[in-house]
Amino acid sequence: MKKNYLNLYLVTDSDLALGRPVEDVVQAAVRGGTTIVQLREKTASTRDFYHIALRVKEILQGTGVPLIINDRLDIAQAVDVEGLHIGQSDMPYEIARRILGPNKIIGVSCDNDEQLLEMNRYDDVNYVAVQAYGTQTKAEADHPLGPAGVLRSKKLTRHPLVAIGGIHLSNAAEISEAEADGIAVVSEIMSAKDPEDAAKKLYLQLGVKNEK
Ligand SMILES: Cc1ncc(COP(=O)(O)OP(=O)(O)O)c(N)n1
Ligand SMILES: Cc1ncsc1CCOP(=O)(O)O
Numbered sequence: 001m002k003k004n005y006l007n008l009y010l011v012t013d014s015d016l017a018l019g020r021p022v023e024d025v026v027q028a029a030v031r032g033g034t035t036i037v038q039l040r041e042k043t044a045s046t047r048d049f050y051h052i053a054l055r056v057k058e059i060l061q062g063t064g065v066p067l068i069i070n071d072r073l074d075i076a077q078a079v080d081v082e083g084l085h086i087g088q089s090d091m092p093y094e095i096a097r098r099i100l101g102p103n104k105i106i107g108v109s110c111d112n113d114e115q116l117l118e119m120n121r122y123d124d125v126n127y128v129a130v131q132a133y134g135t136q137t138k139a140e141a142d143h144p145l146g147p148a149g150v151l152r153s154k155k156l157t158r159h160p161l162v163a164i165g166g167i168h169l170s171n172a173a174e175i176s177e178a179e180a181d182g183i184a185v186v187s188e189i190m191s192a193k194d195p196e197d198a199a200k201k202l203y204l205q206l207g208v209k210n211e212k
């Protein structure tokens, strides 16, 4: 895997944080080498999501780790974070890009080849995301590709590719070898007893190289 800001992507879920404040888990994960953080708080109220985002933004200040908001363009704007992640039921890509402008990171989940090819129409998509394995964390995610499918997706897309879903210490290396530009995890870090150590161990599995 080539070195870049997508290498180790933490996607949060407060419900999986073993009762700890999400910002504490984020802080530890960043100490462990997490390179990008997405706030994915599917059950939080707008007000709670907004306040969590403010606290996490403060923690990430000065670290160089970008903060991405899942789904909620309004919160991404209100907190002025670095970017937004959208899926196939969320705001259409071109609308999100028009509203957020050229300097924000926008990532898009793709559930099949057609959606990957559709995103090839846009020069300015920052990354696409595909599902690696099955997972309990998102029950509706039902298009796991495995390493061979991730490699195929990488060849189809012209954008950086993030793999997500069921990625743990035991299988991170094979996804990295499938030419993903980054791996995204929820439970492996959010539910780890020691999130800093979990992030460190995952990062080591990625065999990140400085080559261009
Ligand atoms: C990095 C990353 N990849 C995929 C997703 C899933 O997005 P989506 O399909 O919109 O589903 P929800 O996360 O909104 O339930 C993601 N959030 N992050
Ligand atoms: C948000 C999301 N999108 C596809 S799978 C998934 C959840 C991944 O969670 P985990 O890393 O715990 O399998």
Ligand SMILES: [Mg+2]
Pocket (backbone or CB within 6 Å): 070, 071, 085, 086, 087, 088, 090
């Ligand atoms: Mg979504």
